[in-house]
Each structure stands twice: as structure tokens, then as C-alpha cells.
Amino acid sequence: MDLIAMIKSKKAKVAVIGLGYVGLPLAVEYAKADFEVFGIDISKDKIATLKKGKTYIEDITDQDVAEVLGVGRFHPTCDYKELQKADAVIICVPTPLRKTMDPDVSFIVDASERIAENLKGPMLVVLESTTYPGTCDEVVQPILERGDRKIDRDFFLAFSPERIDPGNKRFYTKTIPKVIGGVTKKSTEAALSLYGNVIENVIPVSSARVAEMVKLLENTFRSVNIGLVNEIALMCDRMGLDVWEIIGAAATKPFGFMPFYPGPGLGGHCLPIDPIYLSWKAKIHGFEARFIDLAARVNSVMPKYVMNKTAKILNDHRKCMNGANILILGIAYKRDVSDVRESPAIDIIGLMKRMGAKISYHDPFVPRLNEEGDILHSVPLTKETLKRSDCVVIVTDHSSLDYPFVVEHASIVFDTRNALKKFGKRQNIVRL
Ligand SMILES: NC(=O)c1ccc[n+]([C@@H]2O[C@H](COP(=O)([O-])OP(=O)(O)OC[C@H]3O[C@@H](n4cnc5c(N)ncnc54)[C@H](O)[C@@H]3O)[C@@H](O)[C@H]2O)c1
Structure with missing residues (x-):
């Protein structure tokens, strides 16, 4: 039986390399769709957790893991030799930036x-x-073609951008349309058959390079628009205008406007990083990606702006940052996830600490934070914690936080996410 026929009949065995926010949901989805799946990760802790039928990310439950383990279709392992049994392999490893x-x-x-x-x-x-x-064709293909191996004979190679949005209940692995581009036509065909088994809507494009660029366009689009709206927020602050009211009103236009919202800065493994991949590659082609660099510059000043505005708020109350008790609400990079990678909260905490503030935080998703070697623990959100704080700063608007309780007991709340929208104008609320 040829590879495509094996994939279509679900006889093909699938391996997923890298079982993080992207790889684990994908591995579980294939196992649920009756494929035998090998989940390979270098983290012994992650593999041990999975083998116990437990999860470590919000979008997958213990029950999901236990179910696919129980029917013998999911094999978490650190052993790459299991690849020898696989017919299809999906790579979901990190792509960070170097210090340079x-x-x-x-x-x-x-x-x-x-x-x-x-x-x-x-x-x-x-x-x-x-x-x-x-x-795919400059880095992965030459490695796979070492010896006398050839694409379209010994292997097929494609790129399919991951669009998962952790914490999003409406769109998840199965329901997010998937773009697929092969290095060769046969590769596209093989990859379409693999994803067509588990994803509702697959979209072929003409090459792996096109598919790689699609993802970078999507994330650059977000980063640039967030940069624009952050700049508008800084401008509105100078002009004494309420940026949230302005965006809300502009969003009533039924065409030609898409609302983006300002915030304390970009976070996560994607938006602060992916556009830089594109500007780096553009530079190799002698092209300067001006929008990307400008957006990165604007977005990166937001944590400092939050720190400065907190200092101003304290000053207005005859207090100063040095020695102030600041409670940060939410430190994950976005709502309802535990991921703190590149979170602006970390920059804000560092900046405030350097100014002498005493920082504590509350985040129901992040019990512990290693902040430049200092271990901080999430404090309980009590009347006492709120009353003790000179300023409460909402950095991440988790939906489970008890906002009426916060507004009732905090002397002053600086809301960088418009989480307190429904409270209207109040003396103890300051918005970004
Ligand atoms: N997290 C998201 O929302 C998201 C969305 C779209 C795309 N992406 C992209 O997907 C990729 C993975 O991101 P993620 O958030 O899942 O990362 P992650 O850090 O959550 O997971 C990556 C996993 O790969 C493992 N790993 C690292 N090197 C390995 C190796 N050589 N062999 C086997 N396992 C290895 C790590 O232990 C980790 O478990 C990145 O390129 C990211 O930009 C992420």
C-alpha cells in the first residue's frame, strides 16, 4: 500500500516531535481519530506526566490524555527510535530568537x-x-537527503503553519482551517491527506515557502496593528482622551475597520518573535521590513509606559514607587492561560522592582514565578491583600478573577486591559 493510501485508511502511524502547546493537542487529535501516535519530547518530566494520564496544558484535559492512552493509541516517549515505526512525522519544536x-x-x-x-x-x-x-527546503530537506535519499522517493516534506490560539474555546485544532504547502506537489498531496483526516478545512498552497510566509504575514499583521493601537493609546493619554471609548465607537463601522486593543505589551512565543524571523529573512534579500521594526519598537515600550503611569498614579496619591506595595493581577502573557513566556508582566515587575517597589502578584494559572532568580508565589486574592496594596495593576485579564471584589477593596486599580469596562468611571479606577 502506498503512503497516501495508508494515511487515508488510517493505517499510517504518526509521530509528533515536541509535545508543547502545539504538539500535544495535535497528537491527541490524531489518536482520537484512530491513528496510532508516538509523541516524542526531550522533556522527561512531560513524558512522565503524560504516561500517568495527566496533562500540563489548559487546552487538553487529563481525561483526553487518559482516553487515548487507555485505548493504546498514544505512546509518549523520549526515545527517537520510535520514529522507525512512523509513516508520518510532524515537527512542533520551539523556534526562539538568539540573544543577537x-x-x-x-x-x-x-x-x-x-x-x-x-x-x-x-x-x-x-x-x-x-x-x-x-x-523546509534550505534547512530540513538537505538533512533528510543526506546519503542517497531523495525527496518524493524516500520522503515527502511539507510546511503547515500552526494557528492554535491557546485558551480559545471556539476555535481549536480540529476547527481551525489549516494551510498546507509541500516542497513538491506529491508532498502537498501527502500532507493534505494526513491533515484531511483530522482537520475540518484544509487549504493547499503552491509551496512550503508560501505556507511559511502565510504564518508570518498573519502574526506580523497582528503585531503591526497592536503596535498601531498602542501608539494611539499613548497619543490619547497625552490628549486626555479615552482610547477604549474611541476603539469601541470606531468598531461600530461595519466595514473597513477591525478593532485591535492596546495593552501592557506583547507576550507569548509568537507575536514578539515571529515578525523578527521575517525581518531577518528580508534583510538577507536586502529588504528592510520597516513596519515590523517600528511595531516592535512601539510594543516594547509598553511595559515602561505601564511602570511610568503607575508611578504617576502613586504620585497623585502622594506616594512614590520606592517602597510602594504593588499587586500585579495576572502575569500570564494572555487571558486564561498559564504561559508566561515573553509576558510583559515580567518586564513590568522587573522595572518596578528596580524602582524599589515591593511586588506581589496573583494569578490563578501561575502559582510560582522565577523572576531573574527570585522566586515569587501567587498570593491569595483577599480583602487584606487588596487593602495592603498601594496600587493594584491588572496586567492580564483572566476571566475567573473576581473584579467586583477587587474594585470594592482596592484603594486604586490601574487597568491596562479594560477588564473593568462595566464599572464605568470610578475614582479608584485608572485605565491605560
Ligand atoms: N503556543 C502557541 O500558541 C503557538 C501557536 C502557533 C505556532 N506556534 C509555534 O509552534 C512551535 C512550538 O511552540 P509551542 O508553544 O508548542 O512550544 P512549547 O515550548 O510549548 O513546546 C515545544 C516542545 O518541544 C520540546 N522539544 C524541544 N526540542 C525538542 C527536540 N529536539 N525533540 C523533541 N522535543 C523537543 C520541548 O520540550 C517542548 O515540550 C513554535 O515554533 C511556535 O512559534 C506556537
Whole structure:
């Protein structure tokens, strides 16, 4: 039976490399769709947790993991040799930036090397990690073609951008349309058959490079628009205008306007990083990506703006940052997730601490934070905690937070997310 027929009949075995926010939901989805799945991760802790039938991300429940383990269709492992049993492999490893702000594709290289070492028969390899156009054919393909292996004979190679939005209950792995582009036509065809089994809507594009660029356009679009609205927020602050009221009114226009909202800064593994992958690649082509660089500059000043505005709020109450008790509400990079990667809260905490503030935080999703070597623990959200604070700063608007309780007991709340919209104008509320 050829590879595509095996995939279509679900006889193909699937391996997912990297079981994080992207890889774990995908592995579970394939196992639920009756595929036998090998989930490979270098983290022994993650594999041990999964083997116990437990999860470590919000979008997947213990029950999801236990169910696919129980029927013997999910095999979490640290052993790359399991790749020898796989017919299709999906790579979901991290793509961070180096300290020099260059793309770090070493995780992709490492995963590709392991695949090459264990590639037995015809195999479909799909890269899902967000990366610059050209990664599949410039980086992955040469590794897989070492020796006398050839694409379209010994393996197929495609890119499919991951669009998962952790914490989003409406759109999840199965219901988010999936763009797919192969390095070759046969690769596109093979990847379409793989994803067509578990994703409701698959969208073929003409090449892996196109698919790689699609993801970077999507995230650059968000980063630039957030940069624009952050700049408008800074402008409105100078002009004494309420930016939230303005965006709300502009959003009543039924065409030609899409609301984006200002905030304390960009966070997460995607928006602060992905556009930089694109501007780096553009530079190699002698092209300066001006919007990307400008948006990154505007977005990166937001934590400092939050710190300065908190200092001003304290000053208005005859207090100063040095020695003030500041309670940060929410430190995850966005609502209803536990991920603190690149979270603006971390920058804000660091800036305020350097000014002498005494910082505590409350986040129902993040019990513990390692802030530059200092271990902070989430404090309970009590009347005493709120009353003791000179200023409460809402950095992440988790939906489970008891906002009426906060407004009732805090002397002053600085709301960087418009979480207190329904409270209207109040003396103890200051908005971004
Ligand atoms: N998190 C998101 O919302 C999101 C959305 C779209 C795209 N992406 C992209 O998807 C990719 C993965 O992101 P993520 O958020 O899932 O990251 P993550 O850190 O949550 O997960 C990555 C996993 O890969 C494992 N890993 C690292 N190197 C490995 C290796 N050589 N072999 C096996 N496992 C390895 C890590 O232990 C970790 O469990 C990134 O490129 C990211 O930009 C993420």
C-alpha cells in the first residue's frame, strides 16, 4: 500500500516531535481519530506526566490524555527510535530568537537530524514550527537527503503553519482551517491527506515557502496593528482622551475597520518573535521590513509606559514607587492561560522592582514565578491583600478573577486591559 493510501485508511502511524502547546493537542487529535501516535519530547518530566494520564496544558484535559492512552493509541516517549515505526512525522519544536535577535532554528535542525537517523521507509515529514520562508527546503530537506535519499522517493516534506490560539474555546485544532504547502506537489498531496483526516478545512498552497510566509504575514499583521493601537493609546493619554471609548465607537463601522486593543505589551512565543524571523529573512534579500521594526519598537515600550503611569498614579496619591506595595493581577502573557513566556508582566515587575517597589502578584494559572532568580508565589486574592496594596495593576485579564471584589477593596486599580469596562468611571479606577 502506498503512503497516501495508508494515511487515508488510517493505517499510517504518526509521530509528533515536541509535545508543547502545539504538539500535544495535535497528537491527541490524531489518536482520537484512530491513528496510532508516538509523541516524542526531550522533556522527561512531560513524558512522565503524560504516561500517568495527566496533562500540563489548559487546552487538553487529563481525561483526553487518559482516553487515548487507555485505548493504546498514544505512546509518549523520549526515545527517537520510535520514529522507525512512523509513516508520518510532524515537527512542533520551539523556534526562539538568539540573544543577537537572529532566528534560532537549532531545535528544527536537531529534530530533522533525529528523523534522518531513523528514517526507514517512505515517510511524510511536516514542519509546523513557525519559521522563515525557506526553512523546509534550505534547512530540513538537505538533512533528510543526506546519503542517497531523495525527496518524493524516500520522503515527502511539507510546511503547515500552526494557528492554535491557546485558551480559545471556539476555535481549536480540529476547527481551525489549516494551510498546507509541500516542497513538491506529491508532498502537498501527502500532507493534505494526513491533515484531511483530522482537520475540518484544509487549504493547499503552491509551496512550503508560501505556507511559511502565510504564518508570518498573519502574526506580523497582528503585531503591526497592536503596535498601531498602542501608539494611539499613548497619543490619547497625552490628549486626555479615552482610547477604549474611541476603539469601541470606531468598531461600530461595519466595514473597513477591525478593532485591535492596546495593552501592557506583547507576550507569548509568537507575536514578539515571529515578525523578527521575517525581518531577518528580508534583510538577507536586502529588504528592510520597516513596519515590523517600528511595531516592535512601539510594543516594547509598553511595559515602561505601564511602570511610568503607575508611578504617576502613586504620585497623585502622594506616594512614590520606592517602597510602594504593588499587586500585579495576572502575569500570564494572555487571558486564561498559564504561559508566561515573553509576558510583559515580567518586564513590568522587573522595572518596578528596580524602582524599589515591593511586588506581589496573583494569578490563578501561575502559582510560582522565577523572576531573574527570585522566586515569587501567587498570593491569595483577599480583602487584606487588596487593602495592603498601594496600587493594584491588572496586567492580564483572566476571566475567573473576581473584579467586583477587587474594585470594592482596592484603594486604586490601574487597568491596562479594560477588564473593568462595566464599572464605568470610578475614582479608584485608572485605565491605560
Ligand atoms: N503556543 C502557541 O500558541 C503557538 C501557536 C502557533 C505556532 N506556534 C509555534 O509552534 C512551535 C512550538 O511552540 P509551542 O508553544 O508548542 O512550544 P512549547 O515550548 O510549548 O513546546 C515545544 C516542545 O518541544 C520540546 N522539544 C524541544 N526540542 C525538542 C527536540 N529536539 N525533540 C523533541 N522535543 C523537543 C520541548 O520540550 C517542548 O515540550 C513554535 O515554533 C511556535 O512559534 C506556537
